[in-house]
Amino acid sequence: MNGGLYRSAHAARDGEPRAESGVTLISVDPHSGGDESLPQEDVPPVGVDASDGGTARTAGNSAIMAAGSLVSRVIGFVRNALIGMTLGAGIGDAYTSAQFLPGQIYELLLGGILSSVLIPLLVRRRTADPDGGLEFTRKLLTFAVVSLGVATLLVVAAAPLITAVQSSGATSKPYRDLVTHIAYLILPIIFFTGVSGLIGAVLNVRGHFAAPMWAPILNNLVVIATCGVFIVVFGTAKGLRPEDMTGGRVALIGLGTLLGMVVQALGLLPALRSVGFSWKWRWDPRSLGLREIGKLAGWMLCYVAANQVAVFIVVRILTRVAGKGSASVLAFNNVFLLTMMAHGIVGVSVMTALLPRMSAAAAEGRYTDVSADLSRGIRLTAAALAPIAVMYGVLGVPIAVTLFQGGAYGNDAALATGAVLVVAAFAVLPLSISYLCTYAFFSLQENRTVALINLPVVAVRIGAYFALAATLDKTLSAAGMTAGNALSYLVSAIISLSVLRRRIGRLNLGVVALAVGKVLAAAAVAAALGLLVVRMLPGAGAPDGRGEALLQVLAGGTTILMAYLGTAAVLRVQEVNQVAGMIRRKLRR
Template identity: 65%
Template sequence: MSGGIYRSAHAAPDGEPEEVDEATFMVSVDNTGTFPTAAGDQALPPEVIPASVQDGGGTVYGSSTASRGGAVYGAEPEAEVAAPAESERSTAGNSAVMAVGSLVSRIIGFVRNMLIGMTLGKAIGDPYTSAQFLPNQIYELLLGGILSSVLIPLLVRRRKADPDGGQLFTQRLLTLAVVALGIATVLVTVAAPVIATIQSSSGAAPGYQHLVTQLSYLILPIIFFTGISALIGAVLNVRGHFAAPMWAPILNNLVVIATCGAFILFFGTARGLTAEDMTSGRIAVIGGGTLLGMVVQAIGLLPALRKVGFSWSWQWNPRALGLSEIGGLAGWMLVYVGANQIAVFLVARVLSGVSGDDNASLLAFNNVFLLTMMAHGIIGVSVMTALLPKMSAAAAEGRFSDVSDDLSRGIRLTTTALAPICVVYGVLGVPISVTLFQGGALTSAQAFAIGGVLVVAAFCVIPLSISYLCTYAFYALQGNRTVALINLPVVALRIVGYFFVAQVLSESLSAAGMTAANAVSYLLSAVISLALLRRRIGRLNLGSVARALVKVVVAAAIATVAGLLIVNLLPGGDTPGRGAAILQVVIGGGAIMLVYLVAATLLKVHEVSQVVGMVRRKIGR
């Protein structure tokens, strides 16, 4: 794929150098893909495929506007270029919509997962979590990476090139998607017992596999509605509409929250229940409510289609879609996504065999990963979203030194901003887990176990974000194949780590061990990526990065010591109750942030002043 840049909402007009608006870092909270997915609040280690990739058509495309030859393509296919001030307001407005929608969705999604844990507990929460992974895994294999890397650019290209603004092409694509997703959903649902067997350990509790299968019959149809939602979201984005795709997942989360309430109302919490105790009524409420959430999300997008003037009609003509082109472009994304899904299956299988109510297993692992991704999404993705347009433009013009400068600046900013969050996770893992998760069917011992995993996850956040930054740099350089090939040894190491954990560590350490394996694999991804980027674009200014990282590590170490001392002086100790845990999180977390900020400032970490300045400007506005 050559010649194209898939451009974010923050790209400058063609031919103009763009200054990175520091406020952008605070506005674009999360833009890894503006179309909704079912996996937004239920995640495992597969890396997110960014929506910002090359289209292969020589055109610059974006989430709000795409310019070529002086014309801007967004809500109207033949609109003229807006005045700079108007364009900036439009970009800021779109970014604000996406940021607010993403942040609210993340918060409500996290509330949803908290309530799932409190409602179902470990014994039922683990098979429920396993069943929820299945549609997300199958969706990613069928459409996830292909949508962001291939179909969105094609939709934008046809919207510009076709006399009808891509209407007929989009109708044909949606028609094919309805048929293909429908057939795939039926086949996968019929195969639920086989898939559940693969994903369940032979050492799982009695009834575990059967419960996963029964829940899967209700939850697997999510595949169809997830795919349709994603495609509708893409159609809306291409036509310049961003609000509905960002806010629709909130409907999903609210339905699942209501489902948890209904479960408690009818049956009480699942505390003390085993997988064998789950009656058909309980399964129907929790599984059916989960499916209903995705159905409501898909339906919630339909009014927006009418608003942008798109009318869908049945247009069956697959040959007219150029499937051979789509298949060729999608190949490397399938390699990338497929490798990740193998790792996901293995995680679910190994952790399904963890016994003992007080041991962290699949539900705990997933909750911790969500906390990891929350930190990365708020900080790392914000930096990437702001830097990607600059890197893409510089790469297209052969200014590789500028790509290197942007990448090194991104690494320094991301690391500086994430370091105190890592310290908070490491020092306050148990209090955070007790505060967020303890209650209902989730006991204090289980919350302590989740806290132990969160302590290990503190070492995941920065390697994860740096590996993402490198991936975005490769996308700017049109290196989709390189990204897929890098991912193969990374996932291989991750899988080896999982096998090592399963064979060597005790069950009580399995979830923490797998989290550590993730951290090592992210670090390997970053190292390989930086080495290949150096060969591709030359110097990476790693000396300045290393000097900045040393200062950040020292500031983080000082904050860690201060945090440990303060927490030891507070009531609750290592096994705090809910009240003491909240006190430790508030006072200890605040102290860690303050000490880190002071230490980094004294050490002259330049990026700290940038981050503080961004916050001050944001508050001032």
């Protein structure tokens, strides 16, 4: 029930994390192995024979994907920071608006359906068909590639209309024209993103996980190289207006972004050969059971469509303030990625460990165990994310200056981004708790419930967008949209917990409330001491350059972490020790 600007992390095995530059989703697979780092009963997951090394293989796959996820997120973040430094806030806003168009359209065409419907379908056919699902997979790929190709051509042809609607809030016609020109070059990404996702799905179903996790790194490296070439050939876009972006500048940044996704898709082909899959043209749509697929995909399409409406609205609202010296689309997205990075590294690790056991327990009607696992997940996630949220809240401005300032992205733009990150601190914990609840529903095979809950959540999010946009000064628009996201995550968690309580009984909310209360108390002490230290340092509140900002991040971050751990120890927050053990075991792997 996410909000913000994102592309789905597609093409992963059910029950395993998928990482890209956006939201990480996990589907349910009772045959996936768990993460032994969590305190749990020694019960092997359904379908995994511990005696034959199934758990060890799963742990190895998890380690490969965790490493790929971490490296991909870090490099992806470097990519976004370099885009800001190369293009600046104004031109960067136009680029970011254009870049999200293929992401939105891909989600509607294939993104959510791929992870929730097509991958489980391929798994079933691989088990049931005499040829291991080979012919069915070939037919599905043929139909999907043709459909993606036709859809991409239609979308590119309609680029002026699409960008006119999304960028209509911009007061500058040159800005709207720039978004359209970049979109022409970037929209073909839809096709290659879909191909990459489909190939990744085939690999995952055949037990190959490394390539789909590492391939996005190729994409990011190409875009990073594109930024380097742009700076060498044209210099940074500092001080440039949209009308100053020549055809050469637009072509370089647009085609470089497209080339990144092309390279990502091509980078998966060797792995496809290594698993013994040979793709051949098989045009036979009638044999695919498209009506059944459509029924299965309906609720997920409802879920995705609601989210994309919110994305469309937030882009329109932030487009109105683009290029006016305030944080807008680019800053909002950079902060959203930081929020998702915290969630991906911490929240997804906990979810990956809990989901297989929750799914197995739900399948056997052991709802008390589902409740216990959900309670454990919330407590562990809160304990792990609390210090990160405090750092974002106390050190948001110096973090933004350290990460983003440079080139065409000046100090004022970095300070404005930091203010947005401070607000995002309040979204970190509700986001992960709402996702934990969503995955609990997945374990119960209640995708319909997830989609229905998402409708009022998105309604709250959109209502908050409009209300905050109308009441706040335009310079605070990005911060207001981030606050709208945080509110919707909180609403999602509350509604989900209420429905889950009726569905599976007691959720041990008293135990959860006590543990979370201790965590928040430790976080409050850490925040107070962190603020005290930062205020005594040079440039407190508004660091002028990376030197002052880095000093604040190091001193303030160390103080916050030590104060949090110390207070948690005094309050006997057991979950902190469990999280520390989790980290130590992952590092040893």
